[in-house]
């Protein structure tokens with residue numbers, strides 16, 4: 001690897017990277033790698049996105065024209081339909097010795113890259129399973145990938161050095177590399193990401209005709225179910241159409257469950273209600289199978305609820321108190337009380353630490369109900 005390899009961390013951490021596409025994901029990777037001491041060069045066809053990423057400290061603009069020494073790795077953080085052409089262009093320019101992408105779909109961009117004649121020995125397709133409903137560099141965060149899976153779809157042509165470089169990138173960003181075949185990846189994400197995205201959009205779309213009474217009664221449930229419906233439709237139509245068959249399979253199965261539930265509810269009998277309850281129970285069972293942070297079992301954590309006043313610095317003080325108590329916070333959610341200057345913070349911790357954390361917080365004046 002290149003001269004500027006980072007020292008003091010994993011031996012094989014990437015030292016100099018180029019990020020093509022300084023949107024949410026590209027800039028988040030750049031920020032994470034900057035924190036690890038890597039040299040990061042940025043480029044985007046949108047000058048404003050590039051300028052903002054540079055201003056945010058994600059790296060420096062890649063000079064036009066002949067590049068100097070190739071970087072250790074070029075990360076193509078562009079929409080799925082742009083991956084293959086961007087790879088071909090980057091390889092022609094000799095931007096790096098290894099290449100990866102981050103697109104949410106893997107098989108089609110790989111097939112397009114092969115068709116265009118890209119060098120697949122230096123390319124390892126990747127996909128960090130972390131993101132947001134927001135786009136662009138302004139939404140980027142260096143900690144976006146912490147504890148998250150990062151799919152790597154190496155083809156048989158991929159050189160071990162390229163696989164090592166992309167694995168090192170995922171690890172340096174704090175993610176967990178998961179090697180998986182591209183077609184299997186696409187079926188998996190249809191189930192856990194792309195299908196749910198369309199379901200979220202369908203629920204949110206019902207709200208376009210909602211009146212003020214209904215909207216005024218919105219609680220956290222509808223906010224949770226529709227969060228990802230706020231995403232950029234241009235990006236998502238590209239993702240869905242590039243993974244059309246697997247996504248259609250998931251949507252048909254969900255549509256069947258919904259159609260059956262609707263007809264049972266109209267039926268109104270006790271037997272029918274029991275069948276609807278069966279769907280709810282299957283929902284409980286499916287939900288409990290989603291791994292928590294680091295792939296652990298979510299139900300393995302205990303929850304400590306804290307009532308927090310809405311004032312600056314409150315969260316930081318709670319995290320500091322947890323640190324003093326020697327308690328690692330595995331996950332955090334905040335429930336806001338609409339119209340009130342209060343929220344309820346839910347801290348997930350290992351069960352043996354819950355009482356210790358509750359006692360520490362209470363001793364510092366916070367209300368910790370139920371413990």
Ligand SMILES: NC(=O)C1=CN([C@@H]2O[C@H](COP(=O)(O)OP(=O)(O)OC[C@H]3O[C@@H](n4cnc5c(N)ncnc54)[C@H](O)[C@@H]3O)[C@@H](O)[C@H]2O)C=CC1
Nearest residue numbers: 021023024025045046049078079080103104131132135136
């Ligand atoms: N949004 C999310 O939560 C996640 C997205 N992804 C994948 O990451 C990739 C990027 O998505 P986001 O960062 O969310 O999008 P974004 O819209 O925030 O950023 C994409 C950037 O790529 C640039 N771009 C587009 N075509 C380009 C080209 N041909 N050359 C150079 N720059 C180009 C755009 O100007 C934009 O700045 C997509 O492939 C997406 O499927 C992966 C994980 C999560």
Ligand SMILES: O=C(O)C(=O)Cc1ccc(O)cc1
Nearest residue numbers: 104128129130131132133228
């Ligand atoms: O916002 C969220 O929770 C997401 O799950 C974002 C996301 C969007 C696209 C991906 O390919 C991966 C993750």
